[in-house]
Amino acid sequence: MSYVESVLTRLKEQNPNEPEFHQAATEVLNSLQCAIDANPAYEKAGLLERLVEPERTILFRVPWVDDQGNVHVNKGYRVQFNSAIGPYKGGLRFHPSVNLSIIKFLGFEQIFKNSLTGLPIGGGKGGSNFDPKGKSDNEIMRFCQSFMTELYRHIGADTDVPAGDIGVGAREIGFLFGQYKRIRDEHVGVLTGRGLSYGGSLARKEATGYGLVYITEEALKSRGDSLKGKTCVISGSGNVAIYACEKAMELGAKVVAMCDSNGYIYDRNGIRLDVVKQIKEVERGRIKEYADRVKGSEYHEGCKGIWTIPCNVALPCATQNELDEESAKILVKNGVTLVGEGANMPTTLQATHILQEAGVVFLPGKAANAGGVATSALEMAQSSGRLFWSFEEVDAKLRTIMVNIFKNIDAAAKKYGFEGNYVVGANIAGFEKVAEAMMAHGVV
Template sequence: MAFTFKNAYLQGVYDSVVKRNGNEPEFLQAVGEVLMSLEPVVEKDPSYETNGVIDRIVEPERMIQFRVSWVDDNGKVQVNRGFRCQFNSAIGPYKGGLRLHPSVCASVIKFLGFEQTFKNSLTTLPMGGGKGGSDFDPKGKSDNEIMRFCQSFMTELSKHIGADTDVPAGDIGTGAREIGYMFGQYKRLRNEFTGVLTGKGLSYGGSLARTEATGYGLLYFTEEMMSCMKNDSVKGKTVVVSGSGNVAIYATEKAQALGAKVVALSDSNGYIYDPNGIKLDVVKQIKEVERGRIKEYVNRVEGATYTEGCKGIWTIKCDIALPCATQNEIDGESAEILLKNGVQVVAEGANMPSTPEAIDKFLAAGILFGPAKAANAGGVATSGLEMSQNSERLSWTFEEVDAKLKQIMINIFHNAYDRSKEYDVEGNLVVGANIAGFLKVADAMKWQGVAY
């Protein structure tokens, strides 16, 4: 979709981005959404225009693309594309995950890196924004094939990262196994043991609660949003969660711990519905141990049903919807169905899972809407805590990390909410989060000079 701005400067910046990146729809969507939120900021402080801050903030500092060659179990050479977008380092070293998925391309990596810049800013931790990955698909590959790919991928990536330069993490398709293979190759190549990756195993510098962090953080944010804005809570609510990876599983776990009933989960093939409430131990066995498909759930739990295709999950009646799968999974049509069925809260666990049309419908309806860059910041926040532990050569307890995570998510909500009030759009957390994330990065960029 095209964006139209009242402010001539922002319109010029956006038009320039479109001209340069016309074939990158995900990136254009992310940029347009953020710039729309910044109109009152630019009107209030012209220095952002005179310093060219927004011209610079929409252009990545560095975009790296490289070939990844590896040999499969049949001895055949395979070739994938690798990416690392080092988007903005104004407030700290680049920080963001590595996505391994067939959908990965320059547009997806740039949109994720752009979003990561503001998400990391919201955590208040000293981390810049970056993202990377490859169009390699781990599904159906043997451990040895994944190891060979990861070693080849890291052989090139190692030239561009470091504990004080760029600290990648996991993302879709990149879990503890992949991070371990990449870390081992980095250590072999550089002959140093540093906190260059987060999401590591506990035996070699990982942090407790990192696996749970994005899902738990999503619920901490949602609970605080409901408490502050509606004097309500998650307890007793019916919840639909899309996805069945780390974010979805641990969002489900925390929602159940807070007294909610989660009735649906999905994967890229379809979704399950269990009116009695999802049995998470069964899901963990299927997804984390067996690495199977979510449809296996119905063979093990009486009363559950499976439906091919993912979109239908949003037709299930619920109080709270938590999209935790992938970008643009809730479109305008799905948003209308959710609203018609009485949804009260939507909080994004994935990156940009709602289209602009869907977001407009949620905001117009006056329901609570938690945007991704705020609501799903728990993962990168805990990655930042892992970096701190690595630097100090210490390991904190699960309870210590979880308590810090909870406070960070509460602070993120209030930072976004307070900015929404300051700019006369109280309760619009999309605008509030974008402005709050932008201001810290923009201020640092102004102080560091135009050459930066």
């Protein structure tokens, strides 16, 4: 049994009933085999055993009172996975599906994603099984205040800097930051994704979507191609999907489909993003309303069918494991040439293999959606220096980071004999920096 196999076996035995974490660890560690084989010192130092075990796992209850005076209790999580290259950095997710396995998979992925940005940030993730949908602003405020009343003990501007994720937007970040400031009596960059009036950064909302398109364009450019004239399908309709759509259209692509958790819209003439923004950002409505407002468009119940729409470029930006084996086969049959992950692990392992075997350019999430955390780190830099950069300055830095990420994962893949395999390239490029730091620190 190889070193990687023994670590994975032990991980699954000691962390039962955590399928998402098992999936993420298996995908990453198997692709690191060649780098591990080239460095025997890693096994002697127990590097992988330490890498897959969080430095700290925090679980807590979150009691709150609804508008009718009823008491509710939710679960709260913060997994501080690895701080070898900098303070823990990763979002908070508020969604009914949140459990320890999902938070651990997200935190583990975050280690490598953050490393790929080239910025000094470690990996972490957190959240709660609280569902913000259908809650009043006051209920959400009370929940966020209760959540932060426990979390504040474990975070800090140079220790752990959370951000938003699914279910945690500008409103929630504001409530969380207000409670932290109230308890600690300090105004510091302890959260990113803050409002512009209290220390936030321009381009943060757009960053993940823009970054996804920047790395997509760079991958196409390396093959003498571009997004201009390409037909794109983008799943999701949150910040990532909306701003990926915006930037893709700016670069000449035609986006024909988007979705939310209920179903998808298809507009053969190209999505009218102003309508999507009105429905999702202003009205907080459902994507099906698009079909009522745009003549010639179609709405279909269920999300899986979005991958049956023929396209050149597919950008899954909704949630984990949304693109499965069956959908991957349909995409290949319909002529897709590039798939870029805007969400965290939206493609199953089987689907990833099908796409790669068919010669589809596959950009994994830890590289492709790193624009959000990269811009969060830029926000941290602005906070530390009491600076405020223009949208153009932040956007230019973001584009440079995403271009460099592609070049680094491309180079790592070639170095180890896996040219064009950006899953291997991203995992190795992210791992090598973290491994070097961990070895330098000794056994800690």
